[in-house]
Amino acid sequence: MQGFGVKIGLAAGLLAAGFGATPAMAEKVKFEFWYGLSGDLGERVQDACKKFNDSQANFEIVCTSQNGYPETVQNAIAAYRAKKHPAVVQVFDGGTLDLMLSGAFVPAKKLMEDNGYKIDWSNYFPGIANYYATAKGELNSFPFNSSTAMFYYNVDAFTKAGIQGAPETWEDVEAAARKLKAAGYACPFGFSFDSWATVEQFSAIHNQPIATKNNGYDGLDAELTLNKTKLVDHLTFFKKMTDEGLFVVKTKQLGMDVVPAFTSETCQMIQSSIADHGTIGKTIKQGAKWDVTMLPVWKGTARQNSMVGGASLWVLNNRPEAEYKGAAAFLNFIAQPDMVEWWSTVTGYIPVTKTGFEAMKAKGFYDQPAFKGREKAIASLTFTPTSANTRGIRLGGFPQIRKEISDAMEGIFFGKLTVQAGLDQAVERGNVILRRFEKTYAGKVLN
C-alpha cells in the first residue's frame, strides 16, 4: 500500500511532464510548511520538500526555516493570530502541550481520514507516538524528526587507558573517568546544563517521575517532583565528580558545547542526541575510533525505555480545504518507507515507524560502518513498554521549566547552591509556571 502512493505520484508527475501545462494541471495548490531546523539539517528538510514537489503535480509545498524551534512556535503563533499561518508547522517536544490546548490544529488522525489516507497508526513506535497522542492514543501530530539521548565515547582513548567495552552503569563511567584521567586526559566526561539528557532522560530510564499526575498526562494541576527523586543523588554524584576534575562542564558560554568537545577529542565521553551521530561522524578527525551506546544506568536499576525528543508536524486549522489535501499528501509522502530511510540516513534521526526500521535493518543499513550504533537508539526507546514515567512529559510552559532547571544547574555547578537547594529552586519556580498555565487554560481538559 505504501509504495502505491509514490507510484501514483510518479505517474501523475510523468503525465504532467508529458502533456505540458494542460489547464487542469497548471493550477498547483501551494501551501506552506514552517520548520525550526537550520544549518545542515535545515538543508535536508529542503531536500525533502523538493522530493515531494518533484513527485507529484497537484501540490507545491513551500518550506521556510524559522531558524530555531522556539522561533518557529512564536512565528506560527503570530501568523495564526494574523490569519496568515502556514498549513504545516514543526513543533518541538517541549511545545506539544501548548499546541494541544490551543485548539488551533487539525488532529493527524482526522486529517488523514478526511482525505482518504489509510494509516496504520500502530505502526509508530509507542514510545514515540505516546508523546504526541491523546489519552486514547490517537495522534495529534506526526512524529517527524525523532531522537533520544545516547552516550558517546572515544574508543581510541578507552584503549589507551586500558578500558574494555562500553560503560553500562554510572559506576562504569566513574571507573572509566578515573582511568582516563590517570592516562592524562583532561576531560574524561563532558556535560552541559541541558535538562533533556541529564534530567529528563535520566528520570525516564530510571523510572523516576518529573512531575505528579503521571508527568502531567492526568491533569494540568501537576506539580514538579524532580527534587525528591533519584535525580538528587545523580546530580550529587555529578557534582562530586566535577569537584574531582573527572567530569567537566562544557557549555556554549564557556566557548565549547559538548558535541564540539567530543569531536575535537577534548572530552572522551558525552551524552547527546542520536541526531548528532551524523555530525560527529563528519566532524571528528578521520580515522578516530568512537562509538555510541545507550545512556548508562545506576547499578541494580531495572532499565526503562528512554523518551523521544525532537519535533513533530502539526497541521493548523482555518486554511482553505485544498491545502489540507496537499498537507495530507505531503505527510503521507514523508511516511513512506523509502522516505523514512532516506531521512534517517542523511540526518541521523531515527525511523519513527516499525516497518521503516525493519526495512532499514533488512537492507543492512545498520551494518554500514558510518551508521553503526544508530539502531541502539531504537533499542533504548523500545527497551520496555512505556510506564507512567516514561510515556512523555506533558507540562505547560515546559521550555521555560527547562530553562529554570538549567539555571539551577548553573547555580549548583558554578555557584554556591547545594544540589538539593538548586533543585528546590527549580521546582519552586517551575511550579509557578505550571500554576499560571493551569489558570490560563482553566476549564480545558487534557484528553
Added chain:
Amino acid sequence: MNKRAVFKSWWLPVLFALPQLLLILFFFYWPAISVFNWAFTLEPAFGGAGERLFVGFDNFRDVFADSEYWRSVSLSLFFAFTATGLSMFIAFILAICVDRQLKGSSLFRFFYIWPYAIAAPAVGLAFRFIFAPESGLIAVVNTWSPDLWNPAKYGSHAMILVIICFAWKWIGYNFIFMTAGLQSIPRSLLEASSMDGSGPVRRALDIQIPLLAPTLFFLLVLNLTESFVGPDTYGIVDLTTEGGPNKATDVMVYRIVSEAFRGLNYSGAAAQSLVLIGLIMVFTFIQFRFVERRVHYK
C-alpha cells in the same frame, strides 16, 4: 501689529502629519493597547477571545510578589547606569582627543563611528567568541591564574561582559554628538584659557563640559533609556549570557521577551512591560526635573 502668519486651513497640517500619526498609531498605540488588554487578562498563546479571563490586578500581584523580579529590576538599574557612565566617559575622552586635532584625528573620527552601525546581536556574537573563557582570545588570562575571567561561571564577570558590549556599541553614537558639540565651542575661549596656563583637563572641566551640558544631558537620557529598555540590551544579553549564570544578567527587557515568546506567557510579560513603561516615565521625569535644572542652554 501682529505679524504672525496664521494658516486657516486645518486639513493641510493634518494631512502633512498623517503619515507620522499613522506610524505612531500602528507601531505604538495599537501594541500598547493590546499590552494593556493582556496585562489584565490571561491570554492563551494562540488567542481565543471567548475564553479570555479577566483577572484584574492578578498579573501585577504575581510580578511584584516574585523576588526574582526585583532582582531583575536592580540588575537593570545597575546595568543602565554603569553602561551609560562607561560609554559616555570613554566617548567623551575620545571626542576631546579628536577635537584637539591630535595626529590621525580625522582617521579616528571616521572609525569611532562604526561600532554603532553594527547590529547588537552581531556585537554580542563577536564578543562571545572574543571573551569565551576557554577558547576565546581572552582565554590566555586564564593560563596565568585559573578562572581569572569566566563570565560563564561568575555572575559579576557576565555583567561586566554585557556592560562592555553595550558601552562599546554606544561609544560611537555618543562620540558623534560630543564631537559635533565640542566643535561648536568657540576656539577663542579655549585659546584664551590655555594662554592663562590651564591644561587640557582643566579646560575640559571648566569650559568644555559646562558648554556641552545640553548635549550631555540629551545623551544621558537617551543612553539610560536605551540601556534600560532598548533592543540592543536584549540582543547583547541573548547572544552572550542568555541571562545567566543562574539569572545574574537577567535584565528586565531580556526577562520580558523570554517570558513572552519563549515561555508563551503573554499576560505576565504584558504586566511587566507596563511596569517597565511606568519606571521609564518616572526615570525620565526625575532626569528632567532635577538634572536638567543644572543644564544651561544659552
